[in-house]
Amino acid sequence: MRGRFKSKYYDPQKLARIKNLQLLARTVVEGYISGLHRSPFKGFSSEFAEYREYLPGDDLKHFDWRVFARSDKRYVRQYEEETNLTCTLLLDASGSMAFGSDGLSKFEYGCYLAATLTYLMIQQRDQVGLVIFGQDVRQRIPARNSPAHMKFLLEQLEKASPEGETGIAASLHAIAETSTRRGLVILISDLIDDQDGVMNALNHFRHDRNEVIVFNTFDPAETDLPYDGLVELLDLETGRKMQVRADVIRRDYREKFQQFVRRYQSDCAASRVDYQLVTTDAPFELMLAAYLNQREKFK
Amino acid sequence: MIHLLWASLAVPVLIHLVHRRKARRIPFSTLRFVRMVDQRVARRQRLKELLLLALRLALLAALIGALYRPMIRSATFQGAGVRTAAAIVLDNTYSMRAVREGTRRFDRALKAAGQILDGLTHGDAVSIVLLDGPADAPAELSTALAGLRSQIDSVQCGYGTAEAAGAIRRAVQSLAQATQARKEIYVISDFQRVSWTAAVEELQAELAEDMPVFLVDVGGEVGENVSLDSAEFGLKVQVAGAASEVFCTLSNTGAKNVERELSLFLDGEKVAEQNVGIAAGGMLTTSLRPIFGRTGETAMEVRLAPDELDADNARYATVTVHDRLLALLVNGDASGAPYLDETLYVDLALSAPSVGGRVLSPIETRTVTPAEFLNQRLQDYACVLLANVPRVSDLWVERLRRYVTDGGGLILFLGDRVDAASYNPMLGGDLLPGTLGDVVESAEGVRVRRYDGTHPVFHALADYVNVERTRVERFFGVSPAEGTGVLAELESGPLLLERKVGAGIVLLWTSSADMDWNNLPARPFFLPLLHQMVYYAGRPTQRGESVTVGMPCALDLPETGGALEVAFYGPGQTELDEPLAVLEAAPAEGGGRVEFSGTGQPGVYRALYSVDGAEQARLFAVNVDPRESQLDCLAPQEVAQMLGARFAKVVRDPDELALVVRREREGLPLWDYLFALAIVVAVAESFVGNVWLRH
Numbered sequence: 001m002r003g004r005f006k007s008k009y010y011d012p013q014k015l016a017r018i019k020n021l022q023l024l025a026r027t028v029v030e031g032y033i034s035g036l037h038r039s040p041f042k043g044f045s046s047e048f049a050e051y052r053e054y055l056p057g058d059d060l061k062h063f064d065w066r067v068f069a070r071s072d073k074r075y076v077r078q079y080e081e082e083t084n085l086t087c088t089l090l091l092d093a094s095g096s097m098a099f100g101s102d103g104l105s106k107f108e109y110g111c112y113l114a115a116t117l118t119y120l121m122i123q124q125r126d127q128v129g130l131v132i133f134g135q136d137v138r139q140r141i142p143a144r145n146s147p148a149h150m151k152f153l154l155e156q157l158e159k160a161s162p163e164g165e166t167g168i169a170a171s172l173h174a175i176a177e178t179s180t181r182r183g184l185v186i187l188i189s190d191l192i193d194d195q196d197g198v199m200n201a202l203n204h205f206r207h208d209r210n211e212v213i214v215f216n217t218f219d220p221a222e223t224d225l226p227y228d229g230l231v232e233l234l235d236l237e238t239g240r241k242m243q244v245r246a247d248v249i250r251r252d253y254r255e256k257f258q259q260f261v262r263r264y265q266s267d268c269a270a271s272r273v274d275y276q277l278v279t280t281d282a283p284f285e286l287m288l289a290a291y292l293n294q295r296e297k298f299k
Numbered sequence: 300m301i302h303l304l305w306a307s308l309a310v311p312v313l314i315h316l317v318h319r320r321k322a323r324r325i326p327f328s329t330l331r332f333v334r335m336v337d338q339r340v341a342r343r344q345r346l347k348e349l350l351l352l353a354l355r356l357a358l359l360a361a362l363i364g365a366l367y368r369p370m371i372r373s374a375t376f377q378g379a380g381v382r383t384a385a386a387i388v389l390d391n392t393y394s395m396r397a398v399r400e401g402t403r404r405f406d407r408a409l410k411a412a413g414q415i416l417d418g419l420t421h422g423d424a425v426s427i428v429l430l431d432g433p434a435d436a437p438a439e440l441s442t443a444l445a446g447l448r449s450q451i452d453s454v455q456c457g458y459g460t461a462e463a464a465g466a467i468r469r470a471v472q473s474l475a476q477a478t479q480a481r482k483e484i485y486v487i488s489d490f491q492r493v494s495w496t497a498a499v500e501e502l503q504a505e506l507a508e509d510m511p512v513f514l515v516d517v518g519g520e521v522g523e524n525v526s527l528d529s530a531e532f533g534l535k536v537q538v539a540g541a542a543s544e545v546f547c548t549l550s551n552t553g554a555k556n557v558e559r560e561l562s563l564f565l566d567g568e569k570v571a572e573q574n575v576g577i578a579a580g581g582m583l584t585t586s587l588r589p590i591f592g593r594t595g596e597t598a599m600e601v602r603l604a605p606d607e608l609d610a611d612n613a614r615y616a617t618v619t620v621h622d623r624l625l626a627l628l629v630n631g632d633a634s635g636a637p638y639l640d641e642t643l644y645v646d647l648a649l650s651a652p653s654v655g656g657r658v659l660s661p662i663e664t665r666t667v668t669p670a671e672f673l674n675q676r677l678q679d680y681a682c683v684l685l686a687n688v689p690r691v692s693d694l695w696v697e698r699l700r701r702y703v704t705d706g707g708g709l710i711l712f713l714g715d716r717v718d719a720a721s722y723n724p725m726l727g728g729d730l731l732p733g734t735l736g737d738v739v740e741s742a743e744g745v746r747v748r749r750y751d752g753t754h755p756v757f758h759a760l761a762d763y764v765n766v767e768r769t770r771v772e773r774f775f776g777v778s779p780a781e782g783t784g785v786l787a788e789l790e791s792g793p794l795l796l797e798r799k800v801g802a803g804i805v806l807l808w809t810s811s812a813d814m815d816w817n818n819l820p821a822r823p824f825f826l827p828l829l830h831q832m833v834y835y836a837g838r839p840t841q842r843g844e845s846v847t848v849g850m851p852c853a854l855d856l857p858e859t860g861g862a863l864e865v866a867f868y869g870p871g872q873t874e875l876d877e878p879l880a881v882l883e884a885a886p887a888e889g890g891g892r893v894e895f896s897g898t899g900q901p902g903v904y905r906a907l908y909s910v911d912g913a914e915q916a917r918l919f920a921v922n923v924d925p926r927e928s929q930l931d932c933l934a935p936q937e938v939a940q941m942l943g944a945r946f947a948k949v950v951r952d953p954d955e956l957a958l959v960v961r962r963e964r965e966g967l968p969l970w971d972y973l974f975a976l977a978i979v980v981a982v983a984e985s986f987v988g989n990v991w992l993r994h
Contacts, residue, residue, distance in 0.1 A: 099328035106328070192329045222328055230322040235330045242330050243322050248344045252336040260332065 026119055051075040086143045086181045087121050088129040089114045090172070091160070092189030092217075093138060095237035098162040100280060101221035107162040109280040110188040110217055115154055116284050117186060117291055122150045127183075131175050132160050135167035140175075143183070165237045169197030176204040186291065188215045190222075191264060199267045206271055213274040213290055216264060220279050225253045305363055311355035347991060354984040358977055365973035370966035375511040375946045377481050379965060383423045384440060384477030386470035387412050389451075390430040390488035390517075393458045393610040393848075394927050397489070397521050405456035407517040408487040411953040412451045415485055416444055418960050426473035427451060430494065431461035431849065438473040458610055458901050459849040460927035463488070464498035467942070471505050481964070483511050487953075489518030490932045495941060503943035511963055512944040514935040516951050524553040525577055526611035526928030527561075530601035533586070533755025534834035535708070535804070536681055538621045538661040539594045541834075544759055545587045547601055547614070551577040552930045557606070563587045564600040586758070591620040596841065596918050598903040611928040615870075615903050615920035617843040621661060624681040626833055628666040631688035632716050632813075641687045641714065642666055644820035645812045648829040662833060677702040681837035686812040687714030690721030700730060704801030708836030711805065712812035713775050732783040732798035732807045736776035739792055744770030744817070747794060750787040756795075756831045757786065763824045773816040774809040804836040844919035851896040852904070852919050858890040859910050865893045870902025870921075884908070 054063060054074035062076045091114050097107035114130065121128045122145060129143030130153050139160070141153060168189055179185075185205050191198055191214070205212050220226075227246035234241050246253075261277055268275035276290055327333075389412060395405040412427070419425065425447050426438040441447055467486070474482045484506075488494070506512070526549065533544040545563060556578045563571040571587040591597065596619050603612040626649055632641035651660035667675060669688050677683060677698060691699075703709050709730070719735035727734055747766035750757050757764065776792050779785060786806075787795040796807045810816045819825050846852045856863055866878040884891030895906070898921040906917040939947030948963055950956050 096328040099326065190328060192331055219328065227323070227325060232322045232324045233327040233330055233333060234324060236326055236328055238330075240330060241324075242333055244333055244336075245344050249333065249336045249340055252340060253332050256332045256335040 050078050052078050085121075085124075085126040086129070086183030087117075087126050088131060088143060088175075088179070088183060088185050089117060090131045090133065090175060090185060090187040090189070091157070092134070092166075092168060092187075092191075093132050093160055093162045094134045094166040094168070095163055096166060096190055096192050097217075098236050099219055099222070101219050101226075102281070104280050105162070106190055106217045106219055106280055107160075109278075110215075111157045111160070113188055113215060113217075113278075113284055113287055114186075115157055116288065118150055118153050120288060120291065121145075122147065128153060130156060132156070133167075133171035133175070134162070134164045135171070137171050137174050140178075143181070166193045168193040169201045172198070172201030173204055176201065176208060179205075179208060179210070182209045183211070184291075185210045185212045186215065187212065188217055190218055191216050195260070195263055195267070199264075199271065202268070202273050203271050206273065211274070213276065214264075214268060215276050215278045215287055215290075216261070217278045217280065220281055223254070223257060223279060225250050307363070308356055308359050311352055311359065347987065351984065351987050354980050354987060358980040358984055361973045361977035361980060365970040365977065367970075369969040369973075371969060372966040373511075373946075373963045375481075375509060375963060376966055381481045381964075382479040383419060383481040383483060383964070384425070384474055384479035385415060385419065385423070385483045385485060386426045386428060386438065386440075386474050387415055388428045388430065388463070388466045388470050388484065388486045388488070389454065390463075390486075390491075390494070391454060391456045392431050392460050392491070392494060392927055393456065393923055394460075394489055394491045394608065394930060395456050395517075396610045397518075397524065397608040397930065399519050399521065399607065403456070404489050404517045404519075407953050408515070409451060409454065411487050411515045411517065411950075411956050412485075413448065414953070414957040415960065416448055416451070418957055418964075419444060422479075424477055424479055426470065427454070428466045428470045428473070429454065429457075430463060430466045430488065431457050431459040432466065432469075434465045434469075436469075438469045440473050440477055457848070457899060458923050459899070460924045461494060462496055462498055463494045464496065464502060467499065467502050468505065471502065474510075482507070483513065483960075485513045485515060486938070487515040487517060489930075490514070490516060490935055490938055491518070491927070491929070492931050492933050493926050493929055495933050495938055497941075499938070499941045500943070506942055506944060508945050510944070511946045511948060512939065512942060513956070513960065513963075514938055514947055514949050515953055515956055516935050516949065517953055518932045521553050521607050521930050523555050523557050523606045524608045524611070524928070524930060525549055525551050525557055525559050525603055525606060526608070526925060527601060527603050527614050528582075528611075528925040528928065530599075530614035530616060532616075532618065533758060534831065535706075536621060536624060536834045536837040536839050537591055537618050538624065538834070539591045541661065541830075542588050542590055542759060544755060545571075545589065545599070545601060546755070547585055547587065549575060549577055549583045549585070549603070550925075550928060551579055551581050551583075552928055553607065554579055559606070560604040561585065561587065562602050563589050564602065565589060565591065566598050567600075588759075591618075594620045594622045596620075596916070598918055598920075600903070608928070608930070610901070610923055611925065613901065614922055615901060616845060617903060617918035617920050619839045619841040619843065621681075621840060624662045624833070624837060625679055626662050626664050626682045626684060626837070627675055627677070627680040628664050629669055629672050629683065629685045629688055630666050631669055631686055632714060633668055639813075641712075641811070641813050642684075643813060644825070645684060645686060645712070645829060648820070648826040649833065651826060660830070662830065673698070677707060678705075680707070681839070682708040682710060682833045684710040684712065684812075684833075686712040687716045689716040690718045691725045693725070696725045696730070699726075700800070703730060703803035703805060706802035706838040706842065708803060708833065708838055709805045710808065710832055710836060712808045712810075714811040714813075715773075715815065717775070719775065727780075730798070730800055730805055731780065732796035732805055733777035733779040733793070736778060738773055739776050740773050741791070742772065744772045745790040746770065748788050748790045750795075751784075754784075754786050754797075756828070756835050760824055760827055760831060763827055765822070765824065769817070769819055769822060771810050771817040771819070773811075777807065777809050803838065806832055806836050844917075846898055846919065846921055847924050848898055848901055848921055850898060851894045852898055852921070853892060853894045854906055854917055854919065855887065855889070856884050856891040856893060856908060856917075857910060863891045863893075863908055863910075865895075865906050865908045867895050867897065868905045868907065869897075870900060870904065872905075874907065878907075879904075 054076050058076045064075045064077055067075050091110050098105050118128050125145055127143035127145045130141040132139040202212055225246055231246045232241050232243045265275055389408055397404050424440040424442045426440045427450060428438045470484055528548045528550055530545055530547045533546050537543050558574055558576040561573055561575050562569050570589045575585055577583045596617060599616045599618055601614045628642045628646060630642040634640045637643055646664050646666060649662045649664050699709060722735050747769045752761050771789055779796055784797045785793045786797055794809055798805045814820050844852055863884040865882050865884055867880045869879045879897045882893050884893040901921050901923050903918055903920050908915050935949040950959050
């Protein structure tokens with residue numbers, strides 16, 4: 001994530017206080033949508049669907065001047081839009097995702113992100129599926145588009161918890177093997193695994209003509225190693241311990257971390273995979289924008 | 300209490316250990332990147348921490364150790380405040396006059412001696428022994444330190460040379476009387492090799508084994524020093540108006556090649572000079588050619604331009620310049636016909652009257668027959684020449700031997716009347732330069748093959764001698780005796796030989812003095828050659844006295860019929876000054892004799908006395924011993940070995956003498972170093988802890 005910023009309204013830390021994922025997702029999505037000049041919230045096809053109260057940012061060409069002239073009320077016309085996008089959210093629930101330095105773990109952040117995207121996709125008439133994986137695939141929910149489906153997805157997200165070792169490459173290959181419909185694949189993971197294996201798995205999706213977005217999620221403490229003095233680090237996946245002088249190795253650690261990220265960035269660019277480096281203090285807007293951008297391309 | 304301080308050393312260790320245990324445990328997503336970090340960084344950090352711990356321990360240890368006020372005691376330590384008797388051997392030979400970096404060695408030696416006195420306290424005793432001091436004057440210990448200081452301040456560096464053994468012995472003897480518990484010997488010297496002979500090793504038995512000996516080296520390399528080792532006349536007799544030649548031997552004992560001006564003064568007036576270049580370590584002989592303008596006794600000084608050791612830059616001599624010399628010719632083959640007379644050519648050459656009959660030569664000849672020889676008083680002659688004398692008797696030999704040994708010159712010309720069987724046994728023992736053999740004959744004549752151009756007889760004649768047309772038809776074959784020099788050589792045997800006998804010289808001309816056996820009397824160089832031979836071998840009417848600095852000079856004086864008082868004036872003094880000494884001459888054979896011992900300074904001295912109311916003056920020269928100019932020195936360690944001193948302490952920098960002595964007497968205090976170490980460690984700890992460790 002190149003330019004980290006704090007959003008006044010969508011600070012993940014504040015959103016985390018909203019325990020209801022659906023509410024959280026709606027808050028994020030609608031807040032985000034209403035903030036755009038051009039609202040992509042609804043498709044604007046030729047088939048009229050309903051009126052909606054005008055919100056700042058809506059395209060004025062859909063503004064209904066007649067209604068405004070008659071009733072002095074501001075509405076925009078909404079049209080039904082057909083969708084053929086199938087989106088599969090892949091959420092990493094390995095032990096390393098349980099790490100969170102400031103109360104919000106990477107996994108929780110990933111759940112919020114998945115929920116937010118799910119809400120947006122359902123609103124967009126896209127079909128949404130969810131796969132939760134760790135060392136292997138733990139849960140697989142096929143893609144649907146219905147409020148009930150969304151509710152089910154969100155419930156599953158709330159139930160899931162991170163644990164165990166990582167098996168990203170193997171899990172992704174397994175998912176790709178069993179996917180029958182081309183669509184959009186969104187991977188939320190720290191990708192801490194063998195990089196060649198992960199890239200092979202992502203290329204597997206690309207080979208099946210899927211669009212792939214990767215949200216490579218990290219805690220800020222993972223990127224910076226902000227500790228001072230002697231610390232004993234406990235590996236959340238393996239349970240191993242290691243004592244280090246954090247301030248001494250910080251520079252080398254950052255260097256290694258950056259190498260890791262740069263490798264994914266360059267490999268994903270080469271494989272035409274949309275790569276987003278995400279830290280858990282970043283607002284969800286960027287991720288939503290990335291999704292919408294991909295969706296446009298997909299059409 | 301101090302033990303508790305030692306316990307404080309545990310504090311940094313505990314801090315270190317506690318700090319290590321206090322690692323915060325942090326659950327972390329993965330150790331993947333931590334493991335990828337170069338583990339050497341962590342290891343290096345651990346080493347840095349250990350170093351920091353070591354520095355902190357060292358800091359505390361140094362501070363606590365300093366509180367103990369530790370000392371390193373010397374092997375000769377006898378307790379604090381012990382009374383000390385010190386014998387200071389001060390080298391005052393003239394090599395100590397050498398200047399280095401603007402300071403004389405001797406001045407550094409005096410400063411070192413002053414430091415020794417500064418280190419002594421009431422009740423300590425000191426004796427001061429000069430290296431060239433009189434051997435029979437025992438050194439006395441004194442506790443009057445203030446008086447000793449004045450004594451040291453008044454000591455002058457001499458011009459003499461001396462062996463160190465005598466001075467060390469006197470120093471040891473002075474300490475033998477000391478009542479003080481601690482006895483020390485200080486030798487302040489340049490340790491010039493010439494002074495430290497094997498005689499020093501004989502002192503090992505006298506030197507107490509446990510006596511500390513401080514060897515203070517005030518020498519050091521001398522950059523530029525050319526010494527004038529000798530300045531001697533090539534010819535024994537000097538005459539007014541004739542060119543003379545002074546042969547000078549120079550040595551460069553310094554470390555650099557130099558060029559120096561060499562000047563010759565007669566009675567204080569410069570009459571000759573030249574520049575000489577001499578390589579480092581080299582030796583050179585050159586000559587100056589003064590012409591004496593007046594007769595009588597003359598003071599001569601040859602002087603080199605100043606360098607770092609001036610004392611060896613001058614040589615002095617006194618010379619009697621003659622206007623007339625008397626030579627005795629003994630004609631062994633006299634003839635009524637002048638051209639057949641054996642001594643005709645020799646007489647003509649030596650007397651050399653001009654066309655107008657005016658006598659130009661300073662040599663006056665007197666010719667006698669062999670029968671008249673014994674009637675002659677040889678002391679009246681500067682030189683005796685025998686020409687074709689058939690044989691010599693015992694009486695002849697006895698007289699000639701005494702004459703030559705006493706400094707007279709004898710020149711032998713051979714010829715057809717000479718009986719080798721008479722010469723060989725009579726003169727062959729110690730007068731004749733060789734054994735006469737058979738007469739060698741050559742109808743065509745042999746030429747002079749070689750002559751020694753460097754010899755004073757030939758040196759000044761190099762431009763005149765042309766041997767191409769010389770012919771010698773007959774000459775005696777001679778087997779040169781040991782110690783005989785061949786000055787000129789024919790193609791088949793020697794022509795002119797030289798033998799030194801006592802103070803005199805014998806020259807042997809193996810051919811005839813006339814033209815019976817050779818044509819040399821007709822050659823142009825015959826006249827000057829004969830003159831040179833007479834000047835070389837002849838005896839001056841008065842011998843120039845010369846002694847070495849510190850040696851007594853004995854003067855033989857004429858008979859006056861009463862007590863004779865002689866006043867002695869040193870170099871640079873006039874009759875208006877106070878004489879150095881006024882001595883009464885003791886009766887001696889032929890007159891009186893006086894011996895003057897105050898020859899402490901090089902130069903020309905004058906002895907004034909009165910004979911029948913007439914003021915008379917005698918000059919004599921005093922010169923330094925050139926051996927002292929050899930500035931190569933022994934390492935003080937070698938001197939310590941020679942002395943067999945177990946506890947010798949070498950002090951190379953005299954300025955550090957006081958410190959070295961204090962350490963030897965009291966020990967080396969370590970707390971200063973420990974405090975200094977603590978400061979250094981504290982700075983290092985600060986750097987390691989705050990900069991290096993965090994980097």
